[in-house]
Amino acid sequence: MHPLPFSGGPIYASVFWSTYVLWLVMETIGSTTKRSSDPTRTRDRGSYRLILTLLWIAVALDFTLSFILPQTSILQHRAAFFFLGIGLMLSGLAFRFYAMSLLGRFFTYDVAVHASQTVIETGPYRYIRHPSYTGALITLVGLGLALGNWAGLLALLTCMGIAYGYRMSVEEAALAAALGEPYKHYMRRTRRLIPFVY
Numbered sequence: 001m002h003p004l005p006f007s008g009g010p011i012y013a014s015v016f017w018s019t020y021v022l023w024l025v026m027e028t029i030g031s032t033t034k035r036s037s038d039p040t041r042t043r044d045r046g047s048y049r050l051i052l053t054l055l056w057i058a059v060a061l062d063f064t065l066s067f068i069l070p071q072t073s074i075l076q077h078r079a080a081f082f083f084l085g086i087g088l089m090l091s092g093l094a095f096r097f098y099a100m101s102l103l104g105r106f107f108t109y110d111v112a113v114h115a116s117q118t119v120i121e122t123g124p125y126r127y128i129r130h131p132s133y134t135g136a137l138i139t140l141v142g143l144g145l146a147l148g149n150w151a152g153l154l155a156l157l158t159c160m161g162i163a164y165g166y167r168m169s170v171e172e173a174a175l176a177a178a179l180g181e182p183y184k185h186y187m188r189r190t191r192r193l194i195p196f197v198y
Contacts, residue, residue: 012082016146019089023139026093030100036112043174044111047167051160058159062144062152072151081145088142096135099124107132111171113178119186127195129172129186133164134193168192 100107124131144153175183
């Protein structure tokens with residue numbers, strides 16, 4: 001099989017592009033339906049724009065590096081890494097939208113605080129503060145593995161690590177200011193992305 005999944009035959013191409021398009025469609029729908037309708041509640045500080053910008057730079061880099069740096073391609077067990085990547089993309093996407101559903105109307109793609117917002121501690125929120133970002137990062141790891149290039153995977157994680165690092169700081173500051181001690185206590189007892197680790 002060629003190092004690029006979409007050059008590895010019709011089955012690999014169909015699986016890859018179907019998963020990739022599903023990811024794009026779901027994120028596009030989410031970004032258009034889950035935005036703050038009240039600009040006075042927005043506390044985004046440019047974090048959503050940064051996420052979008054670095055996401056498309058990261059994806060472009062991943063595809064480009066898969067073409068121009070074949071020496072960094074995953075060569076051994078290529079098919080296994082491809083299907084592992086597809087599985088991670090789908091599971092990360094499912095986990096992200098599950099986390100979003102738990103927040104309900106409190107979840108927005110831009111940082112905004114609702115007047116009646118409370119600290120949510122159900123499901124993965126019991127252990128981590130940003131499970132939707134965990135899901136997004138799992139999806140991106142899957143994309144990098146499916147494309148099969150270590151340099152591209154590193155570019156994805158570097159760009160989105162910067163974007164989500166800034167976003168989490170902005171979001172936590174806004175929620176701590178709005179919700180006060182309950183959220184500060186929640187921050188002290190939980191991790192950001194990985195239970196008991198980070």
